[in-house]
Amino acid sequence: HAPLLGERRALPLLLHALAEDTARARASAATALGRVPGAEARGALHRALADSDAWVRYFAARALAQHAAPESLDPLAVAAAGDPAPHVRIAAIEAIGHIDGPRAAGLLAPHAEDRLPEVAVAALAALGGVSDPAAMLPLARANRSADALRRQAAVRALTRRGASESVVALRWTAGAETDEGVGTSAFDGLAQLAARHDRVGAEATDALIDLTADPDRREIAIGTLARASAPHLDRVVLGLNHAAQEVRRAMVDALSRMKHADAAGHVRAALDHGDPAVREAAVTALDRLGARAMPGKLRAIASGDPDAAVRRAAGVVLARQSETDDRGARR
Helix, strand or coil, X not given: CHHHHCCCCHHHHHHHHHHHCCHHXXXXXXXXXXXXXXXXXXXXXXXXXXXXXXXXXXHHHHHHHHHCCHHHHHHHHHHHHHCCCHHXXXXXXXXXXXXXXCCHHHHHHHHHHCCCHHHHHHHHHHHCCCCCHHHHHHHHHHHCCCCHHHHHHHHHHHHHHCCHHHHHHHHHHHHHCCCHHHHHHHHHHHHHHHCCCCHHHHHHHHHHHHXXXXXXXXXXXXXXXXXXXXXXXXXXXXXXXXXCHHHHHHHHHHHHHCCCCCHHHHHHHHHHCCCHHHHHXXXXXXXXXXXXXXXHHHHHHHHHCCCHHHHHHHHHHHHHHHXXXXXXXXX
């Protein structure tokens, strides 16, 4: 609590404790120095990275993350590469990621392939937060690793980065991943990005639209679009004219599941689409939504649509509604 008191004697007290006291007191002093600004406090923390006690080194690394000073990158890099305690290495890696700057990605990249999975995962997480575009190379490499744990970490980091390159990588993973957990995480990542009101959000929405072309991914892609793409409803509507018919049908399904106020209106408009498969999908979707306000339109479709499958679908919906109405009247 010494740094919180604003007492000028706090720094000498903490410096003395970090150099001379018990391991537990040194660890506490290292933590406290994270809240004391200035080069003198940082210099003591740099020296503490070589302390004989691993927990002192760990808390020194965490304290340096709070200082976020580029001058700490070199001593932290030494700890990240050579400390015998994995938890100290992880703390140093996390601190490098927090400090960021043009050197951070280069310092972190080698650890993304560390033999210890927990160290590699920490490095990948840190790479997800640094600003240097060079971070994409180790993330892309990890995204294709043979180790599902590392692929999972790469997916989380790519989602955190949230750049156009992330969308491309996540779309590839969502479409090609064989591990169900990693594949689901990739779709979740695209959902997070699709919910953004910016260019990356539009790109993520387009990626999900394209993924509905894959029959093995169609259901999860539709569900993801339905819950995440409201900011880019226009992109989903454009998907009604996609080159692939299965995608056009999938967009009707996605629109019918969305909670956006305008989505149902676009499903109703799809009743007049030029593709009979889209019209049939719209009839079925409106039945799920409750199309009682449109019996006249459905009767017109059932009797006059040029496509037999569309006429049949509208007839089935009208028959079901009539049967429901009869049961209600008998009650």
